[in-house]
Amino acid sequence: MDQLLEVFVAVAEKKNFSRAAEELHMTQPAVSQHIQAFEREIGTRLLDRTNKYVKLNKAGEIVYDHAVEILGLYTKMQRLVDDLTNKTSGPLTIGASYTFGEYILPYVIADMLEQYPLVTPSISIGNTRDIAESVLKHQLDVGIVEGDFRHHQLMIEPFAKDIMHIVTAPTHKLAKLKKVTPADLAQETWIVREEGSGTRTAADKMLDSLDISPEKMMEFGSLQIIKESVEAGLGVSLLSKWAIRKELSMDTLKIIDVNGLPFTRTFSIVTSSPYRTKALDTFLQFVREVSEKS
Template identity: 80%
Template sequence: MDQQLEVFIAVAEKKNFSRAAEELHMSQPAVSQYIRALEDQIGTRLLERTNKYVKLNKAGEIVYDYAQEITGLYTKMQRLVDDLTNKTSGPLSIGASYTFGEYILPHVIAEMLDEYPLVEPSITIGNTKDIAEAVLKHQLDVGIVEGDFQHDKLMIEPFAEDAMHIVAAPGHPLAGQDQVTPQDLEKEKWIVREVGSGTRTAADNMLKSIGIAPEKMMEFGSIQIIKESVEAGLGISLLSHWAIRKELDMGSLTILPVDSLPFTRKFSIVTSSPYRTKALDTFLSYVTKVSSPGATD
């Protein structure tokens, strides 16, 4: 890999020549020389320097974005070549949206590492939009996203369905009803994820499908906070069966009986290249094995 790009990425992320030199086990003058050579090659300055910090200018932001993609591609190429002669092993960068990442992925990883201990997974959890963007930039080897996700530059493979239920605290007025109507639901305060989240998209689609538009909605940034808030009686929410299994068993949440529910959505595998390392192929085999049966429970 071009060492100029490696040095540039380190300086951009550390915002300091000395800290970048320390991370790269190089001298500070050597780091400065690499940066000057890269700027000469590009034909313009890439960094704004002061006595206190170093930051990217507009040109630097462009170079940094593509440098990350180039280094990601180089790493992926090296792993694929290594795979030709080696066992299933090595680093594997996995991204997952919150529901899958927090409630399913740990079981997948545990089962895989039990048989393939030489695989070195690293996990990034984020909303569907952010995970897809990281895969597109080759910062992640694979992403697992929620909902009917589409992207013309990524390969998307639906592999499981996720059942989603409207839940409330056991003491909520709607919890004791034999049947809850859309009109009942429209009057309630809804607790939802942020825009860009697969769980939020599912909630928006579900509300549209039953023809209601609640006026009272609160946005929270994680499923765990949403569950705690629903348990505390702040409102109701649409959540994955995977995310609420423990709470249903403990009786701290209850499913509201609504016609046409549960609402279902897809889990999809997202990749940016048809070439897969042994580690990635192994991981994907465990993803479908571990998640598919339970996703529709």
């Protein structure tokens, strides 16, 4: 059954029998036979086929979501059993929200691999909501997310505080003021992340705490684009101290002094199971050390 699931997932993701066969190192007729056998097993057609494409039908979408989760659990089970008799090694799938993933995680991974070179990490960067969903579906071993995140089906461990500042370009008019008021901030263009992002949630909470309703907001899906936009004078933003260290040292961004700031949020470890491989336990030890450096 596990091979049938693997073939079905490959066809669903590649949307093509030939490309799925190439990925699986199988012939196209063999892939077709596996799909037919799987559809007989399930009791209904799962794929709509034409000469140009293959796509999931409604039943196929349901089966695909569960197939991905089942394969993730099966892989995790195998690794946990293998882990009992082996030293710290093997694959480790890590998901992280943008601030932690882009500005902290590379250093955590480098420190870990220096001592445990047999661990093979695979990293996905996304917003908090997407990372949590992937952990829940067992597509990731662990997620690192931002903010006051809660989910009744996931285990969540806050491990470090993240200090956030309002920043502008050094030439911005606010940068020339000794003290900036909420009224000043309300008139500015705010450059923020998209809904579902931990950084966006922090910005919304901060604005609420200052009782600010900005006249204009611009959404961008990347911290780097936000920083460069602020540097260019397009507006202001609330960003983690981890994300702006380089820009502050180069004087391309400036922190704005506002009563009630800086804003503080939490980094949290998210997992879906109490069973952990040695590789995951080792990684978490290095992650928790971030609190000592923050």
